[in-house]
Amino acid sequence: MKRGFLNSSKVKKKPLYEAHTSTESAQEAIQDQEKPGPTLNVIKLPFGKVENRGVPNDYKVSGLTPTEWSHNARVDYDPNQAVMTTIPPRNFNMPPNPDGHSTWIVRGVTKAKVLNRPGYPKVVPKPSGPPAYEVRSTPDMGMGVFATRDIAAGELILAERPLLVAPRDIGMMVDPSKLMLREKYSPDEFKQITMMECEKLLEFVVHRYMEPEHREAFLALANSHQEDGSGPLLGIIRTNGYGIEGLFDGPKVNEWESNTYGAIVKVGSRINHSCRPNINHKFDLDAFCLSFFAERDIPSGKQLSYSYCYMGQSAADRQAELAPYGFSCTCPSCVNATPESDKLRTEHEQRISTAEASVARGAANKATFASLIDLKKQLVEEGLDASDAYPKLLKAISALCGKLGMTAEESKYLKDMKNYVL
The missing domain is CATH 2.170.270.10 (SET domain)
Structure with missing residues (x-):
């Protein structure tokens, strides 16, 4: 019951032995x-x-x-x-x-x-x-x-x-x-x-x-x-x-x-x-x-x-990827999966990339800050704070805090981000 071959140093993975393809x-x-x-x-x-x-x-x-x-x-x-x-x-x-x-x-x-x-x-x-x-x-x-x-x-x-x-x-x-x-x-x-x-x-x-x-x-x-x-x-x-x-x-x-x-x-x-x-x-x-x-x-x-499988996919796709290990996952994210949680998992990387780009372009208002904090809350509740993209969100929030003059918050989120970056 162990992990597949990693595609990165974090959570996005490929199996230790890849499936055959037509090519x-x-x-x-x-x-x-x-x-x-x-x-x-x-x-x-x-x-x-x-x-x-x-x-x-x-x-x-x-x-x-x-x-x-x-x-x-x-x-x-x-x-x-x-x-x-x-x-x-x-x-x-x-x-x-x-x-x-x-x-x-x-x-x-x-x-x-x-x-x-x-x-x-x-x-x-x-x-x-x-x-x-x-x-x-x-x-x-x-x-x-x-x-x-x-x-x-x-x-x-x-x-x-x-x-x-x-x-x-x-x-x-x-x-x-x-x-x-x-x-x-x-x-x-x-x-x-x-x-x-x-x-x-x-x-x-x-x-x-x-x-x-x-x-x-x-x-x-x-x-x-x-x-x-x-x-x-x-x-x-x-x-x-x-x-x-x-x-x-x-x-x-x-x-x-x-x-x-x-x-x-x-x-x-x-x-x-x-x-x-x-x-x-x-x-x-x-x-x-x-x-x-x-x-x-x-x-x-x-x-x-x-996680032995790629986290950014639906519960059904995760179970299919885990099947060769001989077990069905019963973690809360699988047992309590909903269309909304599946959507969050499949879209969270793109949503974080969009947030990064928005902050980089100069977005600096309280509404943007509130939306990013809400996204952070959703990711934590779904267990996606262990995903590869999560520290990027923390970095974007920290940068936004800096633009808004929120010095203490900027340092806090930057420190949190460093805990996730190996």
Whole structure:
């Protein structure tokens, strides 16, 4: 029951594995042409569950693309070489890094890009004050993460290095000769072949090289893909992966984001869904960690929640996007959805953009201020103060207060806005 691949550092998202489109074959052909070298291929897994027809009887699973396992800081790889590594690099003659190490399936050049960053390495940030969370069971959502004290908006709740970081389309690490099998097998059969090959790669990584305590935590995570042929390890990744913004192969993120990476984390992957989330996250490449922040004030005992779907859509569309995770959302925004709340969700980003433009053009009157405060109230009541656009509204209100000479209010809304901007 975990989140999809993020399209931004905030709430607007894409699934960890995108749905196939009618133009996908053409897109893949373009991608293959754009990627130099024979090992950069795209074997794209579908979003959500697929019909499990099994691997064809005449197919023999071959296992791994030739790779190298490297704990050290080596960066002189062939341009497209696939590597399984430890980050931060691990010197077994020295004590482990106090902030922990992540297992990483990566292109060698991307490993070099991170290790050679001017700001790398940086220590994992530490929350202030006493511990703010605990992991425990929920009545109807499996394990969850709960606040153990009052948490202020904008506060860092936890930061952790991932258990595993892998390509968003992990099929890219499969033997590129498998691309030729598209002509031999049906699309459904080829999906099963791809997932089985990915599973074999993950078996090698998880069971042979992941640290025992990390392996135990990884295997304990939920898997909503137990019956569709994903395999137990790939199913955990497809269920629990956070997209990592800023980590990608090559000079830029391609149009289909197939060259990006996802992370599985010990605590963060236990955070359950709500369409009215109260936490957000960001990935720090220099510390190589995922940090979770309070999106609003969270009282002690409240479950931490994060939206696995795009918030700016109707309740019916949200439920459809969440269906592959194997549950129906019962948050207040879904249970109490109305045509008016659906309209607010689908239109709130445009309404905020219009407000920004109006203030930028010089609108400065009490009527405009009242309308923006009313919009802010509606968003808070609907739980959309966790949306990507909400801090933009706070910024517009602050700017308008400045134009109206409302100095104290200007500072207040500007301060509130900074709590939401990661």
